[in-house]
Structure formats: C-alpha cells, structure tokens
Amino acid sequence: MKQHQLVFPIILALLTLNACTNKNFIPLYENTKPVEQTALLTAPIQIDLIYHNKQRKNLTPPYKSMVNYRLLPGKHLLGFQYQDMHTNEDNDQEVITSKTVLLRFTAEAGKSYQIDFDKPENYVAAKKLEEHFQISLSQNQKIIATSSYAAENIFEESLFSGASFSKSTEELFQESDVKLGDPSTSPEKNDAPIQHLKYWWTNASKTEQDNFNEWIKLN
Numbered sequence: 001m002k003q004h005q006l007v008f009p010i011i012l013a014l015l016t017l018n019a020c021t022n023k024n025f026i027p028l029y030e031n032t033k034p035v036e037q038t039a040l041l042t043a044p045i046q047i048d049l050i051y052h053n054k055q056r057k058n059l060t061p062p063y064k065s066m067v068n069y070r071l072l073p074g075k076h077l078l079g080f081q082y083q084d085m086h087t088n089e090d091n092d093q094e095v096i097t098s099k100t101v102l103l104r105f106t107a108e109a110g111k112s113y114q115i116d117f118d119k120p121e122n123y124v125a126a127k128k129l130e131e132h133f134q135i136s137l138s139q140n141q142k143i144i145a146t147s148s149y150a151a152e153n154i155f156e157e158s159l160f161s162g163a164s165f166s167k168s169t170e171e172l173f174q175e176s177d178v179k180l181g182d183p184s185t186s187p188e189k190n191d192a193p194i195q196h197l198k199y200w201w202t203n204a205s206k207t208e209q210d211n212f213n214e215w216i217k218l219n
Helices: 002-021 123-131 162-166 169-179 193-203 206-218
Strands: 039-044 047-052 066-071 074-087 093-097 101-107 112-116 136-139 142-146
Touching: 039 047, 074 123, 093 123, 101 112, 101 142
Parallel strands: 039 112
Antiparallel strands: 039 066, 047 074, 074 093, 074 101, 112 136, 136 142
16 A cells, blocks of 8 residues: 555656656747747757846756747847866866857747757867857758857846846847947957957958968968
C-alpha cells in the first residue's frame, strides 16, 4: 500500500515536469494572442535573453537545444548574453558568461526568425567568445541584422530603468541608434572603439578601406 502511495506523487511530478518541458514557446507579451498574429524567434539554449524593450528578463526556458520565443509585430530591442559551462584547464567546471550584446529589428506577424552564433567547441574558444561575443539574426536563411556591443551604461536609466519606463518602444528603438554605434553618427571620445571604427570605415574612401585591409593582413 505504501508503495502505491509513493508511486502516485512520483508519476504526478513526472507528468508536471514533462508538461513544462514540452512548452512550445515563451511569449514576450502579456496578453493572449493567436499564434498567427505573432512572430517566432528561435535561439540556441546557450543564448540568454536578458532584456526586451523596456524590461529586464529573468527567464527559465525548458532545456532544449533551441528555445522558441513569440513576439508581437513591431520594433524590438533585445539584449542577449552567452552562458554555458565548460571544463577549464584545471579540469573544473566553469560557467562562461559573455558581455551583453544588443539586437534591434522589426518583427512581422507570421514570420520566423533565428539567432545564430559561432558555438565554441572548447574552453579556450569559450573564453575568447566571453569578450568577443556576436550574434546574427536570420530570416529564411538570410542575415537581416547583427548585434552590437552594449555600452557600459546602455541598461541604466537612459534606456531600461527609471525614467525609461515613461518612454515608448519607438523612442527606445530610435534612441538606441546612437548608443548601438550608428556609423553615420560621429562618435564621442568615450564611446566604445567599435563605434569609432564603424564611423571611420563608413566615411573612408575605397582606397583607404583597401589600405586598411592590407594593414590588417600584415598585423
């Protein structure tokens, strides 16, 4: 009799776990919407979604190789991090967490999008990715957006907390143009090096770009 009493809670727990694991997607909106009125965003399990428009996210997706998110149509500003566990040189398990990158795109209802990145094969590669993490966004196997490094203050009051909650997604989307390193905008002295590089590359002549490419090859 005691065995039967133990078996039922175990079966119930397994069924509950299975139901959670088999969830098809994580909605990034509050109200219930028909699937055909949303867009699908798929990301590898190692890529954590930590920001969406004006909100910090703390999601616990089912542990599958790919995670499905559903978004409403419109403009989206998303923050991502790489996080995974690797065996380090001392044969210990070490969690590798990358710097935050931002991805900005406009989703369309009924469309599917996928996030891709160069998955590190070992600890050494993961440590390199920790400082140089980049992702791309594809639709129908065509890249439509790439990530930019978040400035150190990107998630402070100016974008994602405090006063930013009074701003619309449209305002955040436009405000991020300069903060993400708009190559047509002259960078400030304290901006990230990548912003300076993008600006000068965009404004360089074809000859200057060719000379710079040759310099990279030699260095």
